[in-house]
Amino acid sequence: MDTFEAIESRRSVKSFDINHKMSTDEITKILESAVLSPTSYNIQNWRFVIVTNQKIKDRLSELSYGQRQVSEASLVIILCADLNSWDKYPERYWQNIPEESRIALVDSLRNSYRGKSQQQRDEAMRSCGMAAQTIMLAARSMGYDTCPMKGFDYDGVGKLIHLPDDHVISMMVVVGKKAKEPGPRGGQLPLSDVVFENSF
């Protein structure tokens, strides 16, 4: 599927074929695409919890205030991030470059995040946002549909997945075979409302 077709046909789908199972290869393809998304300093601070087990999906649906797409989807991806990834052997993010450049980059990376909790959290949300969009477009180009979600009990989901203390949850993306067409788009704002040339 052409990139623009994937972008234009991506919708937040709320009803999936509960009997459809995605293959391990398909799930891997989506995740391999996700990790090609850009991150600041190539920090790759995202962590993906993938759920295909029906009982856990049902529990996640309860924690999502009964939203059915969570239990009906073939795959639920909970996009989390490690707030301390900047301090966990960051040399591994630049293993392919010459040592001198690596040392300089890692030094700069540490200075960007050390003691800056807001920056660490912002980076978590930026990275997961990038990955979420990649997941949705990759899934669409494979003939699947998705729904990005923040409508769930974050503490409850954190407990369910044993979220480490220094990690946060950004959002969930559910993936599956569409069972029902979504309603018409809510309506996009015109470019003239959201685009400003050179300054506001």
Ligand SMILES: Cc1cc2nc3c(=O)[nH]c(=O)nc-3n(C[C@H](O)[C@H](O)[C@H](O)COP(=O)(O)O)c2cc1C
């Ligand atoms: C961060 C985020 C959280 C969302 N949370 C939910 C959700 O909890 N439940 C839901 O049904 N849709 C959710 N949506 C889907 C939006 O309602 C949807 O993207 C928007 O209405 C535009 O529709 P479209 O995605 O079909 O273009 C979420 C979307 C985003 C980006």
